[in-house]
Amino acid sequence: MPIRIPVQLPAQNVLLGENIFTMDMDRASSQEIRPLEVGILNLMPNKIETEVQLLRLLSNTPLQINVDFIRIDNQAPKNTPQSHMDAFYHEFSSVANKKYDGLIVTGAPLALLDYEDVKYWDNMTTILEWAQRHVNSTLYLCWAAHAAMYHFYGVTRQLREEKFSGVYQHNVNDPNNELLRGFDPTFSAPHSRYGHIDTSLYNGVEGLNVVAESDEVGAYIVASEDKRMVFVTGHPEYEAETLKDEYLRDLxxxxxxxxxxxxxxxxxxxxxxxxxxxxxxxxxxxxWLNYYVYQTTPYDLSQLAEKSQPKR
Known part of the structure; x- marks a missing residue:
């Protein structure tokens, strides 16, 4: 949330120089506030587990958020009761005309498939394009981050023989980027993926910035300059036992x-x-919720501008 300070307070210029968002009292008194509308396209097989992980993270803010869970197709998930899907998930067609402040697209256990061989790839590309017109800022996680890079920029991942699995050290490249506000210069994050895109390929895309990366696993957080897209190659939402469960499952x-x-x-x-x-x-x-969604989204979502098409 922004700091509300007196108009022309000298500290304001210092804080703005550090890219810390402040709001003078005149603006604060006229600001309109409403709940944020956030969609979650949940591609993970165990929907309920992923819901808990994401909602726990989204709840750590004073902002009020309305959440819509969206399903990619009508196929019955293997690890989630159909009754749960019927009760809590929206068909994409039912929200296709709605606009959202934020959208989260989860990872998916599809590492060894070519994108075009994924059974719902056509649906996925439809939603990716829809988000450019209907969402203020989209957060792509793991497989979804690579899929979006492929669709929008033609950047192809490489498949590793050995999976990146574990908790890796990362470095902050851009300490003034709002996504990294409050981060330590080095920090840990979990990864669980075969796919890999070299950092140089992200750096070669106009309008994208690698704001955090690892010497071992490469780019971790990549953000568009207009804040409309964020690509996270790992799993910051993972709970303590998630990597253990995956390891034992594979074993x-x-x-x-x-x-x-x-x-x-x-x-x-x-x-x-x-x-x-x-x-x-x-x-x-x-x-992400504060600086990339709340601070940039229009109060009237009908005024949300269509994002310009990414440049390949």
């Missing part, structure tokens, strides 16, 4: 997964995970 299915890096105490899967990413994950979502 029990007959695979030979590597032990997630920097995750288990003493690198021993029989011991408890070391949780060292929650604060920055929470801060990332709070900053």
């Amino acid at each position: 029990n299915s007959g695979q030979n997964p590597a032990i997630p890096k920097n995750y288990f105490t003493d690198n021993d899967p029989t011991k408890s995970p070391i949780v060292q990413w929650r604060s920055h994950g929470s801060l990332l979502f709070t900053n």
Whole structure:
């Protein structure tokens, strides 16, 4: 949230120089406030688990948020009761005419498939294009981040033989970017993916900035200059046991997964995970909601401008 300060307070120029948002009392007294409208396109198979993870992060703000869960198609998910989908999820067609302040598109366990081989790829591209016209700022997570880069910019991921799995150290590249407000210069975040896009490919796209990255796993947070798109290649929403559950799932299915890096105490899967990413994950979502959504969205969503088409 912005700091409300007296008009012409000398500290204002200092704070603005550090890219800290302030609001003078004249503007604050005339500001109109309404609940934010946020959509969540949940592509994960265990819908309920992902809902809890995302809602926990979205709730860490004084802003009032109305949330719509959106489904990609009519197929029954394997790990979520159909009754849950019927009760709590919207068909895309039912919200296609609505405009949103923010949209979150989750990851999906589709790492080894070509995009065009994904059964709902046509639906996915329809929603990606729809978001350019109907959403003020979209946050793409993991697989969705790579899928959006491919669709909008023609940037193709590489598939690694060994999965990036674990908790990795990252560096803040742009400390004045509002998404990273309050971040330490180095911080931890979980990754779980085979796909990889070299940082140089992000840097080669006009209008995109790699604001945080890792020496081991590459670009982590990539933001468009107009704040309309944010690409996060990891999983800041993951809970303490999520990487452990994925590891045991793969192990029990007959695979030979590597032990997630920097995750288990003493690198021993029989011991408890070391949780060292929650604060920055929470801060990332709070900053996105505040600076990329709340501070930039029009009060009247019908006035939301269509985003210009990305340049390939």
